Amino acid sequence: MSSHQLEPEITIGEAAARSGVATSALRFYEENGLISSSRTPGGQRRYARDVLRRVAFIRAAQSVGLKLSEISESLSGLPDDRAPSKDEWENIAEEWRPRLDSQIATLEGLRDNLALCIGCGCQSLDSCLIFNPDDKASESGPGAQYLTD
Ligand code: FES
Numbered sequence: 001m002s003s004h005q006l007e008p009e010i011t012i013g014e015a016a017a018r019s020g021v022a023t024s025a026l027r028f029y030e031e032n033g034l035i036s037s038s039r040t041p042g043g044q045r046r047y048a049r050d051v052l053r054r055v056a057f058i059r060a061a062q063s064v065g066l067k068l069s070e071i072s073e074s075l076s077g078l079p080d081d082r083a084p085s086k087d088e089w090e091n092i093a094e095e096w097r098p099r100l101d102s103q104i105a106t107l108e109g110l111r112d113n114l115a116l117c118i119g120c121g122c123q124s125l126d127s128c129l130i131f132n133p134d135d136k137a138s139e140s141g142p143g144a145q146y147l148t149d
Pocket residue numbers: 116117118120121122123124127128129130131141142143144
């Protein structure tokens with residue numbers, strides 16, 4: 001028996017109360033393989049305590065737009081038979097860094113150019129920073145850059 005199995009387990013109600021996630025969400029995470037539980041002889045779920053960290057991870061991942069399949073892939077790198085170590089959690093955080101950096105850059109671009117777009121109002125699909133955030137023509141300024149007088 002591993003040390004993971006010797007840790008006191010918690011009910012789904014306790015997990016919900018401590019994680020701030022509805023029991024229905026916990027069941028959904030479990031149905032999708034993001035968390036797991038054991039069952040009592042009466043069929044009630046029991047979770048290892050590290051489920052709370054996993055749920056916090058899932059919620060953080062969802063808040064930055066990761067799909068369930070991506071979250072599942074990240075979590076698949078963690079051990080099933082014991083609580084993950086600090087290093088193992090840090091490895092997952094490192095995997096996320098490029099994606100988070102990209103999202104931050106996109107949000108910073110929108111923040112910095114939103115006032116220009118509001119003042120412009122052209123809503124050009126070719127050059128608008130809001131409607132087409134990756135468009136290079138927008139670097140020349142707001143408005144339709146390719147139209148001539
Ligand atoms: S409204 Fe965005 S560039 Fe004109």
